[in-house]
Amino acid sequence: MMLYQSTRGGMQPVPFKDAVITGLAPDGGLLIPVDIPDVSDRLLDLRNLSFVDLAKEIVGLYATDIEPEILSTLIEEAYANFDTDDVVKIRTLGDLKVLELFHGPTLAFKDVALQLLGRLFQHVLTERGEHLNILGATSGDTGSAAIAGVRGLKDVDIFILYPNGRVSPLQELQMTTVEDTNVHCLAVEGSFDDCQTLMKTIFGDLDFKKSYSLGAVNSVNWARVLAQIVYYAYASLRASDQASFCVPTGNFGNVFAGYVAKRMGLPIKHLILATNENDILSEFFRTGVYQRGEVHYTISPAMDIQVASNFERYLYYHLDGDSSALKTFMNDFMSTGRASVSVLPSADTFLSTAVNTRDTLAGIREVYEQYGYLADPHTAVGLVAAQRFSEASNGVDLFCIATAHPAKFPESVDQVAGEGVARHPSLERLKNLPARKVVIPADVEVIKEQIRTNGR
Numbered sequence: 001m002m003l004y005q006s007t008r009g010g011m012q013p014v015p016f017k018d019a020v021i022t023g024l025a026p027d028g029g030l031l032i033p034v035d036i037p038d039v040s041d042r043l044l045d046l047r048n049l050s051f052v053d054l055a056k057e058i059v060g061l062y063a064t065d066i067e068p069e070i071l072s073t074l075i076e077e078a079y080a081n082f083d084t085d086d087v088v089k090i091r092t093l094g095d096l097k098v099l100e101l102f103h104g105p106t107l108a109f110k111d112v113a114l115q116l117l118g119r120l121f122q123h124v125l126t127e128r129g130e131h132l133n134i135l136g137a138t139s140g141d142t143g144s145a146a147i148a149g150v151r152g153l154k155d156v157d158i159f160i161l162y163p164n165g166r167v168s169p170l171q172e173l174q175m176t177t178v179e180d181t182n183v184h185c186l187a188v189e190g191s192f193d194d195c196q197t198l199m200k201t202i203f204g205d206l207d208f209k210k211s212y213s214l215g216a217v218n219s220v221n222w223a224r225v226l227a228q229i230v231y232y233a234y235a236s237l238r239a240s241d242q243a244s245f246c247v248p249t250g251n252f253g254n255v256f257a258g259y260v261a262k263r264m265g266l267p268i269k270h271l272i273l274a275t276n277e278n279d280i281l282s283e284f285f286r287t288g289v290y291q292r293g294e295v296h297y298t299i300s301p302a303m304d305i306q307v308a309s310n311f312e313r314y315l316y317y318h319l320d321g322d323s324s325a326l327k328t329f330m331n332d333f334m335s336t337g338r339a340s341v342s343v344l345p346s347a348d349t350f351l352s353t354a355v356n357t358r359d360t361l362a363g364i365r366e367v368y369e370q371y372g373y374l375a376d377p378h379t380a381v382g383l384v385a386a387q388r389f390s391e392a393s394n395g396v397d398l399f400c401i402a403t404a405h406p407a408k409f410p411e412s413v414d415q416v417a418g419e420g421v422a423r424h425p426s427l428e429r430l431k432n433l434p435a436r437k438v439v440i441p442a443d444v445e446v447i448k449e450q451i452r453t454n455g456r
């Protein structure tokens with residue numbers, strides 16, 4: 001049976017189902033599998049599988065405490081409402097390939113993981129006769145994908161905090177037009193930081209957390225990483241020899257899944273980590289120094305992150321599983337905003353670069369003029385980064401990960417392509433639907449009262 005342990009070494013390993021429900025390890029670390037399965041002798045068999053069949057194989061290696069038939073059903077249901085033949089789509093732009101991951105219900109790559117996570121939650125909760133009240137804070141993309149993942153589930157209520165008037169109108173509609181009664185959109189009179197602080201305060205009230213079974217769907221849940229491994233496997237198995245991936249990065253969740261895929265023996269050469277002006281991660285891979293800076297607000301808001309919540313998982317492997325060295329690093333970082341490793345991460349796996357706003361807009365324009373392809377600003381960060389390395393000319397298939405549909409970010413895409421070009425019917429439809437939200441002051445007690453009254 002596959003077991004999960006904490007990066008900080010302070011907990012008894014637990015099976016997959018507990019890892020999914022727990023989210024964060026009780027010692028403050030992140031959960032990782034005790035060992036990573038090796039599929040290098042099965043590549044030929046895996047090569048011809050559809051996305052869903054490949055997901056059954058890969059997820060099955062890690063979720064060994066769920067019956068294979070049940071797991072198959074959950075996976076089939078999770079990917080039934082993606083709007084392309086095989087869940088993801090590969091396009092070719094000259095030397096580059098684009099791996100589009102935005103064909104799910106909210107048009108962002110987070111759907112690939114959250115559609116499955118919601119169903120895993122429901123399965124485990126039913127089995128245990130339990131209920132979960134999910135509390136999250138969002139400045140955009142995560143909220144709508146999380147809501148889409150759990151809407152209509154019997155044993156889950158979801159409460160999403162967001163800054164009233166400060167998320168893009170489309171992203172707000174993606175949350176507030178959902179009709180299911182287990183979805184509660186709380187528009188807070190305050191900033192995104194206020195929302196995050198409120199959320200942390202409520203999670204810090206352990207009595208309340210326990211009485212109301214509060215849970216989270218944030219990017220540190222192992223099941224999210226797991227679901228994301230599948231598309232690295234899928235694309236790399238379709239490469240002529242080896243694949244490299246260029247990944248626009250914020251919380252290090254997506255690119256970390258690529259790292260696990262490589263460790264599983266899939267034919268992956270490099271992972272090119274692309275950040276916007278928030279370059280803490282690209283600097284780490286260049287210099288070995290992890291140093292927090294001011295948050296820059298950019299046109300790729302889902303990557304405006306200074307402290308990457310999944311980074312600790314990578315650090316664990318970089319430090320060869322030395323939990324005490326890891327704790328020292330994290331404590332240094334927490335107290336001083338800076339920490340470093342003595343051995344630089346090997347450039348055999350990670351390459352990195354940061355792309356500023358001007359270059360990102362130029363990149364959107366260039367691929368649009370050259371190929372008629374419209375990239376959203378997050379995807380464009382990756383496309384520009386990819387051009388700085390010579391993977392494609394070295395006989396490696398280079399896949400740029402496309403994380404969102406361009407119609408989600410008309411504010412920047414319209415500057416390049418003109419108004420009305422970046423549209424998607426599912427977003428247009430929302431503009432005529434009734435919206436439902438509760439505007440509340442930035443007050444812990446008001447949020448708790450919402451959970452007491454509307455949760456279960």
Ligand SMILES: *Cc1c(COP(=O)(O)O)cnc(C)c1O
Pocket residue numbers: 108109110141142219248249250251252253254255302303378379403404
């Ligand atoms: C969340 C998100 C990202 C960043 O992904 P991480 O896993 O946090 O690195 C990039 N692009 C879009 C559109 C996103 O929603």
